[in-house]
Amino acid sequence: MQILSSLLLMAATAQAHYRFSKLIVDGVAETKEWTSIRTTKNYQDDHGVTDVSSTDIRCFQMKPGTGFATVAAGGNLGFIADQTVSHPGPVQFYMARVPDGHDLNTWEAAGNVWFKAASIGAEQPPAGATNRALTWPTYHQRSVNFTVPTAVPSGDYLVRVESIALHQAQQAGGAQFYLACAQVKVTGGGTGTPGPLVAFPGVYRSGEAGLLFANYPVPTSYTPPGPPVWTSS
Numbered sequence: 001m002q003i004l005s006s007l008l009l010m011a012a013t014a015q016a017h018y019r020f021s022k023l024i025v026d027g028v029a030e031t032k033e034w035t036s037i038r039t040t041k042n043y044q045d046d047h048g049v050t051d052v053s054s055t056d057i058r059c060f061q062m063k064p065g066t067g068f069a070t071v072a073a074g075g076n077l078g079f080i081a082d083q084t085v086s087h088p089g090p091v092q093f094y095m096a097r098v099p100d101g102h103d104l105n106t107w108e109a110a111g112n113v114w115f116k117a118a119s120i121g122a123e124q125p126p127a128g129a130t131n132r133a134l135t136w137p138t139y140h141q142r143s144v145n146f147t148v149p150t151a152v153p154s155g156d157y158l159v160r161v162e163s164i165a166l167h168q169a170q171q172a173g174g175a176q177f178y179l180a181c182a183q184v185k186v187t188g189g190g191t192g193t194p195g196p197l198v199a200f201p202g203v204y205r206s207g208e209a210g211l212l213f214a215n216y217p218v219p220t221s222y223t224p225p226g227p228p229v230w231t232s233s
């Protein structure tokens, strides 16, 4: 068992990391990296962020943005990775509205401005399956997506994707975040008041339950970290 788990660990370590660099709006993919997504610091080596108290946990950005995508409320927004999502774990989407008078390209989104728009967590094994391990719907996918809530007010938003890799999360600090922020104009929005609003850094604590994961004993449930997904009703 010792040898097996260190072999598994080595295999996991050797896997390629990834970066989210292109958007898909209602199924239409951007052809060039960093068109609407702010260039991330891992744009060359695809490394993840592990320090949840660092400002890199917000957008991991290297420089301000230059472009934006337009999506209607209720539309589908996806992020394409340069590789597949090669680590198991949840994928979550947060949005922050750019306040009036601020520039979508340069707004920093500091403080309690982010609400969780969607979360793709673990799934239970099918009834009767011999392998009782949880499964991750986004594992090995090339892109991940969510539906922009219909009640979100129109306006300029940063949309933050995070894939939390849990393969080395047996101990505090082991979870790796693959994340990026897209610049998006939402049209045809509603009159909801998104919340609760949280801050990056701030909302996650090193060693909290959602950032820890061990394969043994086999976990029977998993709750992703952060606030609940906003529901407008």
Ligand SMILES: *[C@@H]1O[C@H](CO)[C@@H](O)[C@H](O)[C@H]1NC(C)=O
Pocket: 024, 026, 027, 076, 078, 137, 141, 143, 144, 145, 146
């Ligand atoms: C969104 O993700 C789901 C689950 O992976 C997938 O089945 C669907 O095709 C994706 N939709 C788009 C528009 O990319």
Ligand SMILES: [Cu+2]
Pocket: 015, 016, 017, 018, 048, 087, 165
């Ligand atoms: Cu990796």
